[in-house]
Amino acid sequence: MSAAYTLSSCIEWQFADAGELDARLRAAKAAGFELAEFHLWRDKPIDALAAALAETGMRLTSLCVDPRRSIVDPAQREEMITAVRDTIAATAVLGKPSLIVASGFRVDGMSEDEHFANAVTALRAAADAAEAAGVMLLLEPLNTQLFATMYLVSTTLGLDLVEAVGSPNLRLLYDVWHSAVMGEDMVEVLAGRIHLVAHVQVADMPDRNEPGTGSLDWGKVTRSLRELGYSGAIGLEYFPTMPMDESFAQSQRMLAD
Template sequence: MKLSACIEWQFGDETVGLPDRIRAASEAGIDLVEFHLWRDKDVDGIALALEETGSKLTGFCVDPRRSIVDPAQHAEMLEAVRGTLEAAVKLGSPPLIVASGFLREGVSPEEHRAEAVKVLREAALLAEEAGVTLVLEPLNTKVEHPGMYLDSTRLALDIVEEIGSPRLKVLYDVYHSRVMGEDMKSVLEGRMHLVEHVQVADMPGRNEPGTGEIDWKGVVADLRDLGYQGALGLEYRPTLPALESLAMTREALGV
């Protein structure tokens, strides 16, 4: 498995903008990168740095973030998808990350899901036309994202399976999943084909693998047993300078 540096947080001590962080990651032997929102970033500079280094993006977020469960925000959500798809084409057409938005008070689980399925089906059609994959990301609600609708990997997989688009998959984040008390192997068994990307960070703290309590070599072995062959996104907050942080991460993951 190859590593994908989250340049939103990594290489920030050594460089300022994302283009130079891409170059720094490349010099460190990492040719896959990802980041969060894009509208406040130098998209042309990022494209140039990717071309110069031969690096590739493994993902960035649909921006602005809008709710998939609130019909009042669906038009804006789809417009955000359209704009982000245009940006993605300039950057090699990587997967685009979709967050769910927050629970609506007094609304049933069935209605939440129905609204999510409705708008994601429309978004998936836009993604199919553009040849880009959308990835739905469950987030933990116990530490960083209280009130978020989608905090269950099983529910995310169920929604993606129901829609049935080849351009709608799941982003599985080991940290968020572990915070929510999920057992990775049982959650993903037989459903890894629905997962586009995997991200890692240790728990507690959301720092480098090797700083917390997760058995990372076991996680990597389980992912391989489940059939995952993609990249591991390093979406953690580093506690060390970039090269030391990467060395710790490689040792912990065994990759």
Template sequence: MQLSACIEWQFAEAGDDLADRLRAAHAAGLSLAEFHLWRDKNSDGIAAAMADTGVKLTGICVDPRRSIVDPVEHDEMLAAVTDTLTVARKLGSPPLIVASGFRVEGMSEAEHFANAVSVLKQAAALAEAAGVMLVLEPLNTELFATMYLVSTKLGLDIVEAVDSPNLRLLYDVYHSRVMGEDVREVLAGRTHLVAHVQVAGWPGRNEPGTGDLDYAEVMRVLADLCYTGPIGLEYFPTVDSVTSIARAREALGG
């Protein structure tokens, strides 16, 4: 099992510098890590820590976040992709995480979808030229009440419509559960479009194994559906990070 530490939230014991957190994740036996926005981070230090440890990144966010459904923000969204691709190059060219942005009042569902597909086709072309994967992430309405993309099915529909090998889905089990989705139902037949999976306990967004989500069953379903990619540990630890990761690994069956 390929576990990826979210050093945005984990290994805080090592300090605020994500380079130090990455080294701490490596010392805890992890070879993969991920974080969120990059503009406020020491990317040179993170790159040095990656070189020292061999840890690879499974994802960073396109920064700044801009809407894929509001045409007014499309130029800024594509500029953000371009900037993030430049930074990603020195970080091993990890997948770049894209969120949708918020619904536009008065815009039809068809227009939202068409706008998303249009700009993501352009963004995927930029990513393809750079040899990088974009991953589109559905979120949830409890966290963002008017977010456009809060459905795994819709996210997969968008990925299929864009039809690029450089755009895939990030499936977050926690967000999906908040939205009342069933893992097997929403991924069946389309797991090949998923490049990354993130996990957290529900409710609470703490370690897998906390709350009511049966992660042993989730992992069995993912295996049945032939998902073999990394598992991102995007949760808030309730104990020290080394203990937390060990508990998460046990709950996930790894």
């Protein structure tokens, strides 16, 4: 049985006993991964990671724009765009991975239309920088369980923003766990718009662990993604509850054809 999708290890949370992130990358390779991802980059050993990527042939699927700044607060717009440009420049040595953008928090007294318009303005400027550099930006909806006042907690709204910006270098990151926390129906929110999704991440409900440890029907998840037309990688963005060789094997089983 083979995995339906190529799987990417979130080395931010996985292979922790290997040590620094570059060592985790090598450990992920030894465990059978070809793809990896992590979160913020400014506290990470970028040169060592670049060397480990070259040595192992691994590829980074994504990392986060750092520092995180709001796309809806005009007072943070220039800082947000600068963060995108700085992240593009600093991570080019890592093979130009896709860069994840979160929305930031709601602004008191601002209408829904103003939130949306401000987000589009900021994302258009960020996407222009990404287009010039040949980098993909991934807009990620989160959830109100983790972030009570986060603006973007809806897949539908995230896709609306991607459509409104209209850049080939801005797509959605669809996280199955965040979506499930928000009570979304995956097929309903992605139907007809899967072409706007460039990466998918998974974790089981409710505790954000590996597939097969919770309540989600992973056969249904993978069948639905196939039927919708998703053909990219799947990021294993979860906290493992078992040694990573076992965790990876279980994820492969749960996400298999």
